[in-house]
Amino acid sequence: MRVCVLGGTGNISSPMVRLLMEVGHEVTVFNRGQAPGLPPGVRLLRGDRSDRPAFEAAIQNEHFDAAIDMICFNAEDAASTIRAFRKVRHLVFCSTVCTYGVQYDWLPASEDHPLRPISDYGRNKVAAERVFLEAFYRDGFPVTIIRPSTTFGPRWNLLRQIAWEAAWVDRVRKGKPIAVCGDGRAFHQWLYVDDAAPAFVFPLGRDRCVGQTYNMMKQEFGTWADYHRTAMSVIGRTVEMVGVPLATLLAAGVPNVGICETIFSYSTIYTPNRLMRDVPEFRPQISLEDGMRRVLESMEREHRIPDSDKEDWEDRLIAAQRAVGEIKLTPAP
Ligand SMILES: NC(=O)c1ccc[n+]([C@@H]2O[C@H](COP(=O)([O-])OP(=O)(O)OC[C@H]3O[C@@H](n4cnc5c(N)ncnc54)[C@H](OP(=O)(O)O)[C@@H]3O)[C@@H](O)[C@H]2O)c1
Numbered sequence: 001m002r003v004c005v006l007g008g009t010g011n012i013s014s015p016m017v018r019l020l021m022e023v024g025h026e027v028t029v030f031n032r033g034q035a036p037g038l039p040p041g042v043r044l045l046r047g048d049r050s051d052r053p054a055f056e057a058a059i060q061n062e063h064f065d066a067a068i069d070m071i072c073f074n075a076e077d078a079a080s081t082i083r084a085f086r087k088v089r090h091l092v093f094c095s096t097v098c099t100y101g102v103q104y105d106w107l108p109a110s111e112d113h114p115l116r117p118i119s120d121y122g123r124n125k126v127a128a129e130r131v132f133l134e135a136f137y138r139d140g141f142p143v144t145i146i147r148p149s150t151t152f153g154p155r156w157n158l159l160r161q162i163a164w165e166a167a168w169v170d171r172v173r174k175g176k177p178i179a180v181c182g183d184g185r186a187f188h189q190w191l192y193v194d195d196a197a198p199a200f201v202f203p204l205g206r207d208r209c210v211g212q213t214y215n216m217m218k219q220e221f222g223t224w225a226d227y228h229r230t231a232m233s234v235i236g237r238t239v240e241m242v243g244v245p246l247a248t249l250l251a252a253g254v255p256n257v258g259i260c261e262t263i264f265s266y267s268t269i270y271t272p273n274r275l276m277r278d279v280p281e282f283r284p285q286i287s288l289e290d291g292m293r294r295v296l297e298s299m300e301r302e303h304r305i306p307d308s309d310k311e312d313w314e315d316r317l318i319a320a321q322r323a324v325g326e327i328k329l330t331p332a333p
Contacts, residue, residue: 003020064088092145095148136210183330187221191216230288
């Protein structure tokens with residue numbers, strides 16, 4: 001099939017584009033051309049989707065059988081994608097589990113769980129999903145919605161629970177303690193990007209996937225405290241973890257704490273059973289440890305590990321927490 005990927009050089013979409021080529025599709029990526037290193041044979045259609053008239057005209061001039069939209073973040077983007085790809089036989093839209101919010105009626109959450117997003121990101125993805133589903137039910141627009149949970153890879157830095165930042169890797173190397181949120185017991189699921197690619201590639205052209213919404217994550221889950229213990233074994237040094245309540249992290253103004261506030265401080269467990277039923281090729285195989293090792297290698301290769309001595313917020317936070325008493329963390333299993 002002639003497949004267009006909106007994005008295509010990102011964290012999730014890079015391995016997806018490689019897999020599309022491997023299974024024999026003719027692949028075009030639409031992006032601004034800022035990332036180097038497209039795989040041989042992939043065609044670049046350069047453009048900015050935020051210029052909607054130009055984007056839609058560029059796509060309408062082409063002939064694609066299918067498309068994957070990795071950069072749709074709101075209802076207006078979704079409506080624009082539908083206008084651009086009105087002739088495709090199948091379109092996969094990348095949504096997010098942030099559509100569910102953090103208050104669950106049952107766990108693991110399945111696709112029919114109520115959506116109660118708490119962030120603008122989640123609310124806007126819900127609005128985009130509604131535009132696509134309305135087009136499906138009203139006009140038969142052939143959409144499939146994928147809701148990934150945390151999907152990590154070498155284009156990112158090694159995640160941590162309390163913030164979007166990478167200097168913690170250097171803290172571990174230097175033997176400094178690190179902060180985690182609360183008692184470290186919040187559950188989470190981590191999927192490596194190579195394992196995600198089949199979830200986007202194999203639904204294409206598969207009738208039973210049209211009109212469906214799928215969670216995408218590993219079935220297995222763990223606590224953030226265990227996540228950090230695993231990361232320490234990969235980094236090669238064990239340091240103390242100090243539990244800090246979310247309210248303190250927020251009051252202390254931890255830089256880039258938003259990811260913790262809106263999702264990583266909560267126990268979030270979802271089921272990918274529906275995806276595994278309809279897309280049996282989706283069978284995650286890469287362990288958390290192996291995935292972390294690959295991310296760490298890319299951070300080292302690209303000199304992306306910041307020097308933790310250049311900032312002191314975490315030392316101050318940990319000292320303040322110790323002064324009022326420590327939260328007891330769950331022991332290692
Ligand atoms: N990773 C996760 O844990 C997770 C979880 C849930 C949902 N998601 C969803 O996954 C998607 C992100 O996928 P990804 O990781 O492959 O993306 P990414 O790493 O954010 O990369 C973005 C891609 O889109 C292109 N791009 C960005 N802005 C553009 C624009 N205005 N016009 C044209 N191209 C543009 C970029 O290339 P240029 O810069 O060259 O344009 C690049 O190819 C998002 O929809 C996100 O909501 C991710």
